[in-house]
Amino acid sequence: MAVYEPGEDSELLKQAVEQYAFGEVLDMGSGSGFLALAAATKKEVTNVLAVDIDDESLEHVRNKVKNKKIKVLRSNLFSNLKNESFDTIIFNPPYLPKEEKDEHQALYGGAEGYELTLQFLEQAKKHLKPQGIILLLFSSLTNKERIDQEAKKLGYHFEQLLMEAHFFERLYVYKLWRLGDG
Numbered sequence: 001m002a003v004y005e006p007g008e009d010s011e012l013l014k015q016a017v018e019q020y021a022f023g024e025v026l027d028m029g030s031g032s033g034f035l036a037l038a039a040a041t042k043k044e045v046t047n048v049l050a051v052d053i054d055d056e057s058l059e060h061v062r063n064k065v066k067n068k069k070i071k072v073l074r075s076n077l078f079s080n081l082k083n084e085s086f087d088t089i090i091f092n093p094p095y096l097p098k099e100e101k102d103e104h105q106a107l108y109g110g111a112e113g114y115e116l117t118l119q120f121l122e123q124a125k126k127h128l129k130p131q132g133i134i135l136l137l138f139s140s141l142t143n144k145e146r147i148d149q150e151a152k153k154l155g156y157h158f159e160q161l162l163m164e165a166h167f168f169e170r171l172y173v174y175k176l177w178r179l180g181d182g
């Protein structure tokens with residue numbers, strides 16, 4: 001599978017990463033390592049774990065992204081992360097509704113598009129430090145209401161940091177956090 005080339009989605013989330021990322025960072029679905037590198041470049045960031053399900057992407061980050069703060073791990077969402085927790089979790093997920101024959105993991109987030117994002121939010125809860133934040137990108141093609149609803153149900157507070165209108169969709173960046181166990 002080809003390494004995901006950073007697009008408008010990556011650029012938008014990068015703005016939030018540059019402003020908000022701190023401490024120990026997890027870059028979920030790291031792809032080319034574009035966001036991992038943006039995070040690692042910040043002095044407020046101590047280290048970055050770049051996770052992807054795709055071996056080619058991991059190879060790319062390992063060999064082409066030169067920054068000593070970045071480590072790489074293969075994992076399907078959080079499956080290979082045990083008790084590790086993070087100050088900042090970044091995710092630019094595959095979010096398009098899946099068409100029958102298309103299997104491109106970098107783009108498709110499930111039958112409706114948002115399934116992988118919801119699984120991520122569910123699993124991320126236990127990997128977030130008490131003051132930790134999630135920086136999440138999604139699209140209007142993903143069903144914003146459903147994301148809002150599920151995030152609330154899972155006990156997240158959230159704020160829309162950025163929105164960008166493109167010709168057939170809007171891209172959103174949310175900051176999410178949790179208060180206590182709520």
Ligand SMILES: C[S@@+](CC[C@H](N)C(=O)[O-])C[C@H]1O[C@@H](n2cnc3c(N)ncnc32)[C@H](O)[C@@H]1O
Nearest residue numbers: 004006010029030031052053054076077092106
């Ligand atoms: C839209 S790309 C984003 C890449 C990069 N973060 C960026 O912003 O340019 C989504 C990435 O998520 C990865 N991915 C897809 N499903 C995953 C899963 N279940 N667990 C971890 N990574 C996954 C894909 O391989 C791909 O690299």
